[in-house]
Amino acid sequence: xxxxxxxxxxxxxxxxxxxxxxxxxxxxxxxxxxxxxxxxxxxxxxxxxxxxxxxxx
Numbered sequence: 001x002x003x004x005x006x007x008x009x010x011x012x013x014x015x016x017x018x019x020x021x022x023x024x025x026x027x028x029x030x031x032x033x034x035x036x037x038x039x040x041x042x043x044x045x046x047x048x049x050x051x052x053x054x055x056x057x
Contacts, residue, residue: 006051013044 020038023029 004052005055006048008048009044010048010052013041013046013048015041017041017045 017038018041020034020036020041023034024031024038028034
């Protein structure tokens with residue numbers, strides 16, 4: 001199986017971003033924690049997309 005570099009962080013980041021967004025909308029828990037989770041997910045998406053474009057074959 002051939003998985004391109006950057007695909008796993010992009011998928012993981014999408015899931016974490018969705019979780020952070022859900023926490024922000026439901027207003028459960030601390031807003032600082034939901035913003036941190038949201039930002040952590042966005043960072044993974046951003047870095048994964050960079051890997052997808054830079055390491056093209």
